[in-house]
Amino acid sequence: MRHDIEPAAAPHIEGSRLIVKRTELGGWLMSLGFIGAWLAVWALGLLVEYTSHASVWFPAAGMTFAGLLVVGSRIIPHIMFCAVISTLWTNYQYQLNLPPGELLVAGLVFGVAHITPYYLGTRILRYLADQRSLQLFHLIISFLLIAALSSLLTVFSVLQGLILTDMMPADDLATTWFPFWIGDMAGVLVIAPLFVSLLTLFYPTPKFWVGSLHSFARERASDRFGWKLALSAVLLLATLLLAAAIRTQEAAFAIFFMIIPQMWITYTESPVRTVISVAMGSFLIALGINLLGLMDYVMVYQFAINVIAASAFFGLSVPTLIADNQQLRKRVQEDGLTGAASRQFLLSQSMIELQRCARDEQPFSLIVLDLDDFKAVNDRFGHVIGDKALIAVCDRIRNNLRATDTLGRYGGDEFVILLPATALPDALKKAEQIRTEVLQITLTPELRLSCSFGVAEADTGDAV
Structure with a gap:
């Protein structure tokens, strides 16, 4: 008997083909979307062009940088196509009347000159981001430096390409390169972070991990943020x-x-909203100086866009630095196991409290205690139970202390309690309360904890 199993496999094969076709369709749609977005922001830059080949800002540079950073080399053909299209428009805009063959060459030259420096810059930034020892502050500095240097290299390579392809007179180089550079740098600094966060919506596995900027899809509208944007x-x-x-x-x-309201937003809103605010502000500046005829002062506004953006991104690193400092301070001041004050902090605090009580003519007492036979506890029940015993004792002690008192771990199972504005009789009562509390601790049925205490009151002139 013959058994034909191929028809049974056909639905699986057809389903796989359908998935492949949908994937290909999604890829084409993302490609067309990127090309359309690049050409749209390029046209936006033309609206605020104030001299030949130089705009107040050039958002297409930011789009290129973001695409290369998030997608990688796969996006290069898309940018090359956009470069050819933009070259055709430039030929029409400036009435250059170049032959089609020369136009194609000029477009390809522009594409290579435009892409290469930004590709190198994004590769370096990606490499730095992979170094786990670098913090956000270092990455922000790296991004700002790479944006400035890669846009400068792009300017000279693009302008040389324009000269070689007869799309710009060589004499215009001296007066064009600087505003061209500032405009491209503004495009990268201001627009690239926004486009990076947007591209991660469509490319869920980016080449470059963008941290908080990856949460763009989770951002929700906020009346508070809207009012801040409106006020700005x-x-x-x-x-x-x-x-x-x-x-x-x-x-x-x-x-x-405008740095002031922008920093207000930076310190009170998420990184994504900071990026949106920077992009919106720079767009309004570029549009406003064009509509109000402020092109005589265009360099002032170009520098303002770059300075405000750089300041905002530096501001993003401040909360991280504060959190790192707080964590470092906690490590220095607290015992990692029990949460009591470290020995170093305990000695420092005792000196401060001793001097304060002497100045205010108040008593100052301290309690020294250690766990009885703690070595035997570790030997019999293990270090895990020993650690739990230390933690439990500290918890009971803290329950009996005031906010002004300090519990510190002096070493091993030895602890010191600082009692400012406390005379010896009151300190003795406190020690008795703590002794009673410790006796009630039950970690295992066979283990009973107890402590030995020493209580003293400081005399005027005593040292730690």
């Missing part, structure tokens, strides 16, 4: 109107006051 927009508009009314360079420098 009103203040920004006021500074621009002031500059438009007075028409002096000094008035234009008022834009730097």
Whole structure:
């Protein structure tokens, strides 16, 4: 009898083909979406162009940087296609009338010149991010430096490409490179973080882990954040109107006051919202100076965009530094097992309390205690039970102390309690309370804990 099993496998094969087709369709849609977004932000940069090949900011540079950082080399063909399309438009915009063949070459040259420095920069940033010893503060500094250097290299490579392909006179290089650089750097600093967080929505396994910026999809609308953005927009508009009314360079420098509301948002909102605020503010600046005719002071506003963005991103690292300092302080001041004060902190605190009580003419007492036969506890019941015993004793002691008292671990099973503004009789009562509490501790049916105490009151002039 012949058994044909192939028809039974057909549904599985067809299902696999369907999944592959859906995956391919999703890939095409993401590719078209990236190309469309790149060309859209490139056109946005053209709206605020104030000299040949130089804009107040160039958001396409940020899109390229973000794409290479998140997606990697797979995104290069998409950017090359966008470079050719943008070259065709540039030929039309400046009426260069180059032949189609030369236009194609010019587009490819522009693409290579535009991509290569940013690709190298993102590779370096990715390498640094993989070094676990580096903290957020180091990565932010690295990002700012790489953004500045890679955009500078891009400027000279792109401008040389424009000159070689007869799309720009060589004489324009001296007057074009600096505003070109500041505009590209603004695009990377301001727009790249926003695009990085957006791209992670569509590329769930990014080449570069972006930490808090990866939570863009989880951000929810907030009335508080909306009011902050609105207030920042009103203040920004006021500074621009002031500059438009007075028409002096000094008035234009008022834009730097926008650092204050931006840092307010940075310190009170999430990293994603900080990135959104920076991007919105820079867009309003670029749009406002164009609509209000403030191009005479464009360099002031370009520098303001970069400075505000850099300050905001530095601000993101402040909470991390504070948390690290608090953790380090906790390690220095607290015993890791019991949570009591460390020996170093105990000695320092005892000196402070002794001097304070002497100054205020108040008594100062201390209690010294250790667990009875603690070595035998460890030998018989093990170090795990011994550690639990130390923790339990400290918990009972803390339950009987005031907020002004200090419990410290002097070493091993020896503890010291500082009792400011406490005379000897009261200290003796406190020691008796603690002794009674410790006797009630039950870790195992066979284990009973007890402590030995020493109580003393300091005399005027005593040292620690």
